[in-house]
Amino acid sequence: MSPLKRPTIADIAAAAGVSKGAVSYALNGKPGVSEQTRARILEIAARMGWHPSSAARALSDGRSGAIGLVVDRPAWVLGIEPFFMQLISGVESGLAATGTALLLQVTEDADAEEAAYRRWWGERRVDGVLLVDLREDDPRLALLAELGLPAVVVGHAGVPEAPSVWMNDGAAVREVLAYLAAMGHRRIARVAGPAHFVHTRERGEDFARSAHELGLSGVDCVHTDYSGEEGARATRRLLSGAARPTAVIYDNDVMAVAALSVTQEMGISVPGELSLVAWDDSELCRLVHPSLTAVSRSVPEYGRRAAAALLALVGGEAVPDIQLEPPVLVPRGSTAPAPRP
Amino acid sequence: MSPLKRPTIADIAAAAGVSKGAVSYALNGKPGVSEQTRARILEIAARMGWHPSSAARALSDGRSGAIGLVVDRPAWVLGIEPFFMQLISGVESGLAATGTALLLQVTEDADAEEAAYRRWWGERRVDGVLLVDLREDDPRLALLAELGLPAVVVGHAGVPEAPSVWMNDGAAVREVLAYLAAMGHRRIARVAGPAHFVHTRERGEDFARSAHELGLSGVDCVHTDYSGEEGARATRRLLSGAARPTAVIYDNDVMAVAALSVTQEMGISVPGELSLVAWDDSELCRLVHPSLTAVSRSVPEYGRRAAAALLALVGGEAVPDIQLEPPVLVPRGSTAPAPRP
DNA sequence: GGCGTGAGCTGAATCGGTTGAGTCCCGCGC
């Protein structure tokens, strides 16, 4: 079968007996044609299966009709980390109605990520980008500002250069610590993500504040790269130390799952001797035994709102920081009262 | 800071004192300019930080410089399934050198997936697509052929409409069954993916054939949607039946992990009373305790080769089916000799 | 009847590349 020909507005114009301009007005809902003519043109366009050429549109109005997302995490972390796929699902649903496309790029390091932005900008491939995993003094913000590429920050507020979509982790941190404290836990540790991520630091500050308020001595913190392997190693170290914690909180679910198998290895009972809490809830947490108590936040919602905010920003609207519903604690089988000393 | 201006070939032409055409020849490595002039133009372009406008290029030569991937799996499966992110990582690395972009779309159902292809084709957004999860009599093949949109099938060979990148599962199936049989397993079951996927059926045929060759009575098969939940349910059913299997093979790692927690729930020892094998190896398999024996295949390699094949196809080359190294069995802690009857 | 007005449409420029059809000049062969 010979491939279909793609109709252009010129074809429609010919079929309707009007000029290209009239067709353009009709198809874009702009004044300049009578309602009769508009209806006729719309009908013809639909019958011909017309779609606007994204290239032509991009060329004439300077909009590409696409947004970009660069994910700069090593492949082995990405594979298993549910966060990104859920985020992407959410972004898609925020984009779906508008017909905007999503460009995805997975990079090896921060330099490659910056190069990707430069390329997308130079090639006019995207109208804006979503920024995840903000770092301290993140050079990407300056770069994007220099390029004039609109961006929305996902995951934490108060960035002067760009609007953001965020959740207040503080309340959830407080909730988790209060819950553990109420069950008698006093020695609580945290296995965190990389220290250079802003959200890691901020969550750390939340932990310190809440611990102080609750009269806890503090929360020991170990940094990792989010991988199960490092999560397991950190857990072994914590559980082998002199003052073994009675509860550990993990910055992602993958590490919490890894920790669970470490406890089995070491013959430590969960939740009898040790309570575990995962930050970020995914099917993974319900899959393992005992199921993991988790801090649940709607990651797709993150994506959806961020996409919508970016579209508004690209459209020239002033976009404020958007705060989403804070994460909630979902208690499951991995937490229980602290063991008697 | 005011946004940078994006240089065009006209700017370069003006700076070099030549015409736009000459600049185009120079930048594309075509004859028509002297080596001196070419070098000068290249130098100016580099200094100005020029990138070709993807829109302009797409408009004039009909190529968008992008390929598309539609993933039609429910969001909750996607989140945790490592396969797709690994595939995407691989695709990126196959694309990286060429400057081709990747468009990703996550859809709710098959209709939305077809609509996505129609849109991409109509808008000339992609030069070709990667096709995963082929179904029996897959309507997508006819659609893409009708549209004339080049496609490469990932995951199984012998499709008349499009070249494919695949691995021979048969050898691995044989290896797994022989391994289990050698350890005395006779009642072996399989928890498979959806029956409508071609690769599910083909693997089933491989199981039947190998079972027969090895003198096994056959392999019981239960179909699921790949989710941990259904994997767990299927496992409970299998383990509650009269002739309980001594070994179960899962079509993905997520279900195998879910199964492991079912065995804990039910007090069945792994691998003492039951052996488990996961198809597809990811960090997940190493994370749990006992670690899961798995059939490992290089998913990123899949993506890389598929991307390369698609680029060749788009470039007008004749692309044959490409067979990759077959998957290999990686024995870990979840398999052991069958229990004495 | 003349004139302004605005709806409804046309024509052409424009975006930034690619490309085929010229143009010009230089060197070479006879």
Place this chain on the structure above:
DNA sequence: GCGCGGGACTCAACCGATTCAGCTCACGCC
């Protein structure tokens, strides 16, 4: 000395949309 070939460029059309400046009516109004 003339013609020819070809290297090095220039020019302009073209891809498919958007958009602005007209143009042409019909109509209302004084």
